[in-house]
Amino acid sequence: MNNLPSYHAAVTVTDDVVAALSQLISRYPEDKVFLVSESNTTQFCLPVLQDVIGWEKVKKTEVPAGEENKKLSSVEKIWMFLSQNGADRKSLVINVGGGMLTDLGSFAASTYKRGMDFVNVPTTLLSQVDASVGGKTGFNFNGFKNEIGVINQPKDVIIDTRFLKTIDRRNFVSGFAEMVKHGLIRSADHLKEVRNYDLDLLNYEALAGLIARSVAIKDYFVDKDPTEKNIRKALNFGHTIGHAFESYAMTSGKPILHGYAVAYGMMAELYLSHKMAGLSSRDLKELSYWLMTIYGKFDITSEDYDALLSLMSHDKKNEGKRINFTLLPKVGKVAIDQDCSRDLIIESLDFYRNLSL
Ligand SMILES: NC(=O)c1ccc[n+]([C@@H]2O[C@H](COP(=O)([O-])OP(=O)(O)OC[C@H]3O[C@@H](n4cnc5c(N)ncnc54)[C@H](O)[C@@H]3O)[C@@H](O)[C@H]2O)c1
Numbered sequence: 104m105n106n107l108p109s110y111h112a113a114v115t116v117t118d119d120v121v122a123a124l125s126q127l128i129s130r131y132p133e134d135k136v137f138l139v140s141e142s143n144t145t146q147f148c149l150p151v152l153q154d155v156i157g158w159e160k161v162k163k164t165e166v167p168a169g170e171e172n173k174k175l176s177s178v179e180k181i182w183m184f185l186s187q188n189g190a191d192r193k194s195l196v197i198n199v200g201g202g203m204l205t206d207l208g209s210f211a212a213s214t215y216k217r218g219m220d221f222v223n224v225p226t227t228l229l230s231q232v233d234a235s236v237g238g239k240t241g242f243n244f245n246g247f248k249n250e251i252g253v254i255n256q257p258k259d260v261i262i263d264t265r266f267l268k269t270i271d272r273r274n275f276v277s278g279f280a281e282m283v284k285h286g287l288i289r290s291a292d293h294l295k296e297v298r299n300y301d302l303d304l305l306n307y308e309a310l311a312g313l314i315a316r317s318v319a320i321k322d323y324f325v326d327k328d329p330t331e332k333n334i335r336k337a338l339n340f341g342h343t344i345g346h347a348f349e350s351y352a353m354t355s356g357k358p359i360l361h362g363y364a365v366a367y368g369m370m371a372e373l374y375l376s377h378k379m380a381g382l383s384s385r386d387l388k389e390l391s392y393w394l395m396t397i398y399g400k401f402d403i404t405s406e407d408y409d410a411l412l413s414l415m416s417h418d419k420k421n422e423g424k425r426i427n428f429t430l431l432p433k434v435g436k437v438a439i440d441q442d443c444s445r446d447l448i449i450e451s452l453d454f455y456r457n458l459s460l
């Protein structure tokens with residue numbers, strides 16, 4: 104078990120989630136521990152936790168799975184469960200799921216009676232390397248990604264790669280995109296080891312170390328700027344355009360996974376990095392092409408540009424009417440608070456659309 108250095112929350116990468124959770128639960132009154140899962144993690148993940156000490160006393164609820172359920176009514180269901188089962192400010196919520204679930208459950212715990220302790224047990228690659236760590240919580244609202252939320256740190260994050268053995272390939276590859284992002288924004292060496300990871304072989308032993316180093320990069324930025332006033336925006340590379348793709352796909356009835364949306368966003372924002380921040384044309388071509396070989400493309404036409412630009416204008420990093428980006432002068436270096444013009448964003452969407460194998 105290795106505890107990564109952290110700001111408020113321990114981040115524990117372990118091969119024994121049962122022992123880690125048993126130890127944490129023992130610190131709370133036995134009738135004050137509550138568990139939130141979703142339909143898939145109830146099926147695939149809760150059986151792993153049956154031997155947690157005190158498990159039979161843990162009160163459990165379940166919300167429907169899927170990004171489309173990362174919404175207010177799911178939060179209300181969790182609040183009602185907590186309220187009807189005697190949760191109080193000294194209670195603990197255990198969130199067992201991917202990023203959709205940990206965002207929802209963390210928000211519900213952070214707002215119930217103005218806040219109770221919660222621990223995240225991430226069960227997807229994306230949540231293990233990104234979503235469960237750093238305290239961003241919340242849900243989608245009015246067609247915008249993470250429109251409602253707070254930043255509030257978990258008491259602990261318990262990462263056990265055994266949960267990853269039941270996620271499907273597309274969701275594995277989705278999480279891989281955030282690992283690529285961590286390499287791009289912080290470390291050429293980490294990017295190299297991520298790119299060398301064989302997505303067809305899936306070596307879980309090697310993966311645990313990769314996850315620990317990826318989470319450490321997220322931890323580095325969160326530790327420096329927990330409330331995203333400046334350098335934490337590095338973690339948002341690919342997201343100004345990526346979130347617009349994700350929201351647009353959702354409303355057009357053909358949802359795309361978050362990591363795929365981020366990969367498409369990174370392809371376009373690499374172009375902006377070249378034009379605005381000095382990324383070499385060699386790196387632009389090589390990196391955008393490599394991403395496309397893994398993620399393919401999200402089909403858009405120039406007819407979609409106005410809707411996409413409107414979605415980008417809602418990005419939470421924006422100030423006034425300017426659309427704010429985090430860009431990449433080179434691999435391992437970021438340039439935050441880069442405002443890009445409408446025309447240049449359209450150029451980046453043209454670049455993205457013209458990418459081909
Ligand atoms: N708070 C943050 O810092 C942060 C960071 C990145 C992403 N996010 C959010 O996270 C969400 C994406 O997270 P995700 O990719 O984990 O999606 P997800 O939580 O929807 O999980 C993906 C799919 O895998 C299923 N699943 C989860 N664990 C499983 C397991 N062990 N075995 C089998 N199936 C399993 C889920 O039911 C779902 O169908 C988005 O809403 C994104 O906005 C938040």
Ligand SMILES: O=C(O)C(=O)C[C@@H](O)[C@H](O)[C@H](O)COP(=O)(O)O
Nearest residue numbers: 233237239248249335338339342419
């Ligand atoms: O933790 C952060 O900060 C991030 O930006 C991590 C992102 O990967 C994640 O998708 C986050 O939810 C996006 O934040 P948002 O503020 O753009 O909604």
Ligand SMILES: [Zn+2]
Nearest residue numbers: 281342361365
């Ligand atoms: Zn993300």
